[in-house]
Amino acid sequence: MAMRRFFNMGAAAALLAAACAAHADATLDKIHERGKVAVGVLVNGGVFGSIDPATQQLVGWNPELARALAQGLGVQVDLVPVQTATRVQFLISGKVDLLVASMELNPERAEILGYAPTPFYRVGGAAAIRKDSGIHKWEDLRGKPVCVSQGSSFADPLTKQYGAQVKGYKSSSDSLLALRGGQCVAAVHDSTLIYPLLKSNPEWSGYEAPIADTILPAISVVWTRKGEKDTIAAVDKIVRGWHRSGWLIDTEKRLGIEPALPLLQELKQQAEKEGWAPVTAKAASQPPAAGK
């Protein structure tokens, strides 16, 4: 009896898998049919994604890439702001078709999601620490409370490798507030968030990023649902084209992202050697098509 039930379940699962396989590439069809692609973008402040207070538009690296992706696909864009803890659900449940959400590649994610293999960035974690703390390397965080945002991939190495007591807050801004409230000795976030913040914001003059190397550096890719081969191929072609035309390097410069990422130069050289077809997105000075 139990055996039969087990087999029935297996059959049902196989059917389900087959049904999914048959519709695996329906997303690309759907995107073209609607003339619109929904892209989840992470907007957590700073040059990688923020809201322009004057126009209420989403601006920065993630939104620009999302708009350029839509341009490359020849459709309008629907920018959907997502949060770290729930972005994967937005993708799986179909609320968005693609994720450009500072979501780095790791084996666990690669198992459940699809992605365009050519990276568009590489990010590691940096720690904002009070200047008088006497912390100089990751090992110094052992046994000390460290703030991160919920969903951060740095939580794992911080706990397991460096023995820190990780506290996850709803968002990176809560985590940074908690650092200033004395709840932790360091706040660890993407280096792309920490470095510009400490450099430009006078409120953070009492803090620094004294640890030279970043934690868990990993490449950022565009994520899709699992097995959507056509969508992945179409997106990857666009990302490769950005490298070939140098558009990513230009965008990095235009947005004032520094230090410049050597990976982008390397990929440009590779693109030239292998003859990827160039893609350049139109300048973002024009009002974006359908963002909000």
Place this chain on the structure above:
Amino acid sequence: MIDTVLQAWVSFCKPLGLNYGFVLDASERASFVHGLWVTLELCAWTMPVSLLFGVLIAAGLSNGPAWVRGPLRGFVELTRNTPTLVQLYCAFLVLNMLITQHLGTANPLTPFIWVVLVVGLHKAVFHAEALRAGIEAVPPVMLESARSLAFTRGQTLLRVQLPLAVRFALPALVNNLVDLVKMTAIASAIAVGDVTYESIMIWSHRDNVLELLLLILIYFGLLTWLVSVLGRWLEQRLRMPGYGQ
């Protein structure tokens, strides 16, 4: 033994599309179990705190002098009409930061204590309103009899009004306590390691949201069911034959 059971469970759920692999990882399992425990601790603290303050506020509102009633009414309205999450953020991220800036590391208020205070006081207000309804439902003749027996105001409250008021208010109070149990989940917003927080930390790493949400639902369902069973038992026990029913 436990390992075999867990292993069997994981392989049973796998073909259903549910990946409970995290229970086989010792550290993730430990943090999840810790989360279950912290949620219990939160309930164990917030319930008495909310009831205590609920009785105090209700007593102040119905029997206190005007200079007590005024501010209390203001507190009730403010607390009742703003979201608990916002109150928690204000208390922890703003108030606590100011306290820390003055006291430095000597600040004794941990995130756990802030959750107990904010959630406890928030629910206390609702208890107070439920109790006030009960207090006002006590027939005036009873108070008259109490006065004629030379009870003081305090004695009347403690020995006549409150015992009756609690009976009238009990269904509403139990309702509030059920809500209180669910409300402890906001502790996750400020990194107090309750079951919701630990689950978020696990699923943000493994992306097994559905699996963990099912566990959270079952767990909170169990806790709230226990509270309502307790409530029904109390109602039975405190029932006065011929009164109300």
